[in-house]
Amino acid sequence: MGGGCREPAVRVGCDGASGGELVMVVVAKPLTRRLIIAWTACVVAFLYIPIVCVFLVSFHKARYFSFPFSDFTLDWYGKAFSSLQTQELMLVSLKVAGVVTAISVVLALFGALAFARFNWRGRKLFQRLLLLPIFFPQAVLGLALLIWLTFLGVLPSWQSAVFAHLVWIAPIVTLVVSIQVYGYDAAQEEAAFDLGATRLQVLREVTLPALAPGLVSGALFAFLLSWGNFPLSFFTTGADSTVPEWLYTRMVAGYTPLVPTMGALIVIGATIMLVLGYALIVLRRRRANSHG
Amino acid sequence: MTADQTEDAAPPILRLAGVTKTFGPIRAVDAVDLDIRDGEFFTIVGPSGSGKTTLLRMLAGLEKPSAGDILLRGERVNEVPANRRPTAMVFQSLALFQHKTVGQNIEFALKMRGIAQATRRARAHDLMTMLRLPHDYYSRPVTRISGGERQRVALARALASDPAILFFDEPLSAIDYRLRKQLEVELKDLHRETGKTFVYITHSLEEAMVMSDRIGIMRQGRLIQIGTPDEIYTRPLNKFVSEFMGEVNVLEVEQGGDGALHAREVARALKGPKLPDGATRGHLVIRPEALRFLGSGETADNVLEGELYNEYALGSRVQYHVKIGARMFVVERLREQRAAAAPGTTVTVGWNAADSIIVPD
Numbered sequence: 090m091g092g093g094c095r096e097p098a099v100r101v102g103c104d105g106a107s108g109g110e111l112v113m114v115v116v117a118k119p120l121t122r123r124l125i126i127a128w129t130a131c132v133v134a135f136l137y138i139p140i141v142c143v144f145l146v147s148f149h150k151a152r153y154f155s156f157p158f159s160d161f162t163l164d165w166y167g168k169a170f171s172s173l174q175t176q177e178l179m180l181v182s183l184k185v186a187g188v189v190t191a192i193s194v195v196l197a198l199f200g201a202l203a204f205a206r207f208n209w210r211g212r213k214l215f216q217r218l219l220l221l222p223i224f225f226p227q228a229v230l231g232l233a234l235l236i237w238l239t240f241l242g243v244l245p246s247w248q249s250a251v252f253a254h255l256v257w258i259a260p261i262v263t264l265v266v267s268i269q270v271y272g273y274d275a276a277q278e279e280a281a282f283d284l285g286a287t288r289l290q291v292l293r294e295v296t297l298p299a300l301a302p303g304l305v306s307g308a309l310f311a312f313l314l315s316w317g318n319f320p321l322s323f324f325t326t327g328a329d330s331t332v333p334e335w336l337y338t339r340m341v342a343g344y345t346p347l348v349p350t351m352g353a354l355i356v357i358g359a360t361i362m363l364v365l366g367y368a369l370i371v372l373r374r375r376r377a378n379s380h381g
Numbered sequence: 382m383t384a385d386q387t388e389d390a391a392p393p394i395l396r397l398a399g400v401t402k403t404f405g406p407i408r409a410v411d412a413v414d415l416d417i418r419d420g421e422f423f424t425i426v427g428p429s430g431s432g433k434t435t436l437l438r439m440l441a442g443l444e445k446p447s448a449g450d451i452l453l454r455g456e457r458v459n460e461v462p463a464n465r466r467p468t469a470m471v472f473q474s475l476a477l478f479q480h481k482t483v484g485q486n487i488e489f490a491l492k493m494r495g496i497a498q499a500t501r502r503a504r505a506h507d508l509m510t511m512l513r514l515p516h517d518y519y520s521r522p523v524t525r526i527s528g529g530e531r532q533r534v535a536l537a538r539a540l541a542s543d544p545a546i547l548f549f550d551e552p553l554s555a556i557d558y559r560l561r562k563q564l565e566v567e568l569k570d571l572h573r574e575t576g577k578t579f580v581y582i583t584h585s586l587e588e589a590m591v592m593s594d595r596i597g598i599m600r601q602g603r604l605i606q607i608g609t610p611d612e613i614y615t616r617p618l619n620k621f622v623s624e625f626m627g628e629v630n631v632l633e634v635e636q637g638g639d640g641a642l643h644a645r646e647v648a649r650a651l652k653g654p655k656l657p658d659g660a661t662r663g664h665l666v667i668r669p670e671a672l673r674f675l676g677s678g679e680t681a682d683n684v685l686e687g688e689l690y691n692e693y694a695l696g697s698r699v700q701y702h703v704k705i706g707a708r709m710f711v712v713e714r715l716r717e718q719r720a721a722a723a724p725g726t727t728v729t730v731g732w733n734a735a736d737s738i739i740v741p742d
Contacts (some may be wrong), residue, residue, distance in 0.1 A: 276476035279443060282491040283463040283470045285542065294489075298480045 114279040140356060146349040165350040175351060181247050182331040182355075185322070187314040189254045193311040194304055196255075197262040203261075203304075205270040219260050230257060231324030238325065245327030254315045261314065262307040269303025300369060309366040311357050392455060394419040394578050395440065396545065399449035402435050409435040411602035412449065414721040417546075417580060421573045424581040424589040426625070427599030433582045435548060436599070437691075440467045440580060454545075464493075469539035470548040473555075475531055477523045483509075483534050484519040487639065490542035511574070518719050529560050536571065549581040565591045586625050590614070598622050619740050620664045628711045630667040636660075636741075642650075646708040652682045652734040663739045669700065669713035671736035674720045674728055681731030689720060689728045703730055 117125060150160035169175045203209075204216060222230060234253045238245055281295045282288070297304070319333040326334060332355050339348050393416035402410040410432040417423050427433040438444040440451065441443050442463035451458050451740035458466060469490070469518045478486050485492075487508055488501040496504075502519075509516055518526060523534060532552065539547055543635060549568075553561045583589055589596045590610045597618040598613065598621075599604045606618040620631060632644040634651065641650035656663045675684060687705035699719045701712040712730060714720070722728050 267516075274474050274476060274479070276472050276474050279463075280472055280476035280538075281478070281489065281493075282471070283441060283443065283468075284538070285464050285493040286489075287464060291491060294493075295478060299478070301480075369666055 094376050143352045143356070144348050147348075149346070151346075165346050166354075169347055169350045169354060172347070175347065177350070178332045178335050179354070179358075181326070181329050182316060182333075182358075185247050185250050185254060185326075185331060186312045187363060188251045189258055189315040190308050190311040191258040192251070193255055193262040194266075194308050196259045197266040197307050198300070198304065200259075200263040201266040201270040204292060205268055205273075206275055209275040219263065222256050223260055227257065227318075227320035228324075231321045234321070235324040245325050247326055247329040247331075250322050250326040250329070250331070253321040254318060257318075257321060258314050262311045265310055266303045268298050269306075273299050292368040301373060305366055305369055309362060311366065312362050316359055316362070393417055394454055395450065395580070396452040396455075397440075398452070400436070400439060400446050400451060401448040402432070402439060402444065403737050405449045408602050410439070410446075413602075413604050415597065415604060415607070419596040420576055420578055422569070422579045422581065422592055423595050423597065424583060424593040424612065425597045425599055425604075426583055426586050426589045428584055428625075431599045432602040432639060433584075433599045437548055437550055437580065437582050440546075441468055441470045443470075451453075467544050468546040468548060469542065469544040471535050471539050471552045473550045475535040475552060475563045477531060477535060477538070479524055480522075482520050482522055482524065483514070483562075486523055486534055487537045487541055489538060494542065496587075504541060505537070508540055512537050512571075527715060528556060529564065529598045532556075532564055536568075541577065544577070546578045546580060549579065551583050554583070561588070568592055586613070587627060598625065616738070617666070617706045617740055620666075620742055623664070623666045623738075623740055628669060630669065630672070630710050632667075632708075633662065635662045646706050647685065648706060649683075650661060651683065653737045654734065654739045656739055657741070663741055665737055666740055667732055667737045669711040671732045672710065672712040672730055673714065673718070673732070674712070674722075675731045676729075679731070682734040684729060686727060686729050689722050689724050690728055692720070703728060705730065 096107060132341075147165060148161045148163065150162040150164070200219075204212065231253060234256065235245065238249050243249055252323075277295050277299065278291050281291045286294060317333060320330075322331045322334050323337065330338075332351055336352055336355075338349055339345060395415075395417040397413050397415040400410060400413045400415075401408065413436060425433045425436065439446050442458070442461055442465075446459055453461075453466070453468075463470075478489065481489075484502070484505050487505040491501040491504060505519065506516060509518065514530060514533050514537065518530070523531065526534070535552065553564055556564065565588060568579075572592070581589070581592065586596070586598075590613075593608055593610060595607060596613050597604045598618070600621055603658060606613065606622055608616075613622065614626065617626065623629055624631060632642075632647065632651075632721055634642040634644045634653070634656075636642055636656045637650070639650075640655065642653045643650055644665065651665065653665050673681070675681060685705045687703045687710065690702040690704045690709065693700045693702075694716075695713075697716055699716055701714070701720060703710045703712055710730065720728060
């Protein structure tokens with residue numbers, strides 16, 4: 090944590106990735122540095138030990154939680170992948186997260202562009218109204234949506250869960266994309282148009298590539314928030330079930346050793362998405378820098 | 382003094398006839414008539430809000446006129462959008478594509494026309510040579526070059542498709558003084574080298590003077606005076622134009638029966654040009670460099686005494702503020718003709734009637 094830039098006491102812009110912004114980094118004295126390292130280690134342990142435990146348990150041969158661990162096995166992973174039920178669970182989670190990601194990124198792109206570019210009446214009010222659902226307890230929001238769906242006569246299913254997730258996730262993604270849009274000079278689009286590009290070419294050549302980092306982060310947020318969501322899915326999936334929902338119901342009644350395994354798989358799925366997203370950003374940057 | 386009265390041999394490349402743009406009740410551009418000749422450097426000067434940017438955007442096809450016609454080489458182009466006009470614009474923010482390299486920026490217009498990579502690259506290198514950009518900048522991201530280099534990339538990008546007209550929307554306004562002066566000269570040289578028509582807008586008449594063949598002064602949506610830099614400088618249409626030129630001394634005067642001019646702030650009757658027939662009042666404009674300090678024995682048509690308030694060194698010239706009556710006069714002399722007096726002392730200032738002009742409101 091203290092590594093990276095050591096020699097001078099005060100350094101400006103030491104973080105190479107931050108590209109041009111001024112970052113003041115003060116190098117700490119030895120004791121302070123040791124305390125920082127200890128503190129950081131505590132925080133990391135606090136955050137990750139529970140998840141590591143789930144992983145350990147998921148390899149555990151015995152049928153129930155026990156400590157110390159005895160035999161390790163990959164059987165439960167084999168079962169998780171071969172069981173039709175768990176396959177269905179993952180498929181539903183994946184479908185919901187995928188559709189939520191696609192829709193929320195499109196909504197966020199146009200929403201963010203509208204906020205950043207135009208000054209219309211009620212813009213501020215709309216912005217606040219849009220963000221309000223984030224602050225509702227998700228269980229209350231889920232219940233409210235279920236009541237409303239019932240009132241409308243919609244049979245809850247994974248599709249209605251997509252809708253529920255969007256209410257909560259689309260505003261967050263809009264915020265993430267807005268940050269990118271605010272730092273983007275829209276005159277670039279006019280310049281492209283003036284240089285002979287069609288509206289479609291402007292979108293493909295200028296708008297989307299310029300906003301790509303924001304869109305990728307937004308998509309990651311959308312996918313991860315939907316993939317791991319429990320309270321909204323719990324109320325609105327109806328007969329369908331996502332992995333987090335299944336984990337909960339199995340913990341309440343009918344525990345199986347597949348529970349920690351599925352939990353571990355959720356984390357692995359999220360990690361894969363993160364790594365892919367990061368790789369995408371790094372690849373883009375490298376290609377932009379080495380264009381020949 | 383509106384459009385050219387004389388018929389040129391070559392038809393104008395761009396003709397504006399009653400071009401108007403309204404935004405609700407506001408007439409941003411109000412019935413502008415103008416002919417721009419093929420190959421000239423025409424600059425539209427006006428304060429912010431005068432409608433000059435809106436006018437330029439209509440010429441580029443980024444905005445449609447509410448009324449009137451824009452003719453490009455005799456053809457009406459009102460409805461032709463920017464991407465189908467043979468013109469290119471250099472934007473105020475330059476609007477370089479931040480995620481692209483120098484080469485990709487320059488080649489953009491060619492890529493949109495489906496021109497092969499090798500041809501594009503050759504053209505980009507030619508332009509980079511012309512604009513003195515090092516060739517190894519070709520694959521560099523535009524975010525990693527200096528401000529002056531960015532200006533040149535923006536120029537190269539606009540020139541790539543060989544447009545008939547180049548439009549400039551105050552591209553030098555955000556640049557520091559020294560670099561701006563240098564780029565003004567480069568731009569004028571580029572105009573000479575390419576022989577293209579340049580239409581430039583700025584709020585700085587000084588900048589316009591350096592570069593332009595002709596200047597149009599814009600105020601409240603109207604082109605109020607069109608002329609060469611020389612004409613604008615020596616015969617400004619009115620007080621607004623004369624003050625736009627920078628610091629000048631303007632006195633509101635009335636002409637007495639004897640032909641002498643009387644200004645409220647100056648006790649003495651002044652000698653100057655005659656007011657136009659029928660007019661009883663006008664503005665007497667005296668340039669700072671027309672004023673000089675008079676030693677004993679020296680004389681001028683108008684001689685006034687005042688207090689030397691302060692002096693300001695401007696490099697090769699020195700500017701003085703001299704308080705005469707209730708009025709502060711600006712005097713500018715070459716460094717070698719500087720006043721012998723110190724601030725706070727009384728000086729005698731004079732000018733000749735022929736060095737002043739009379740303008741209406």
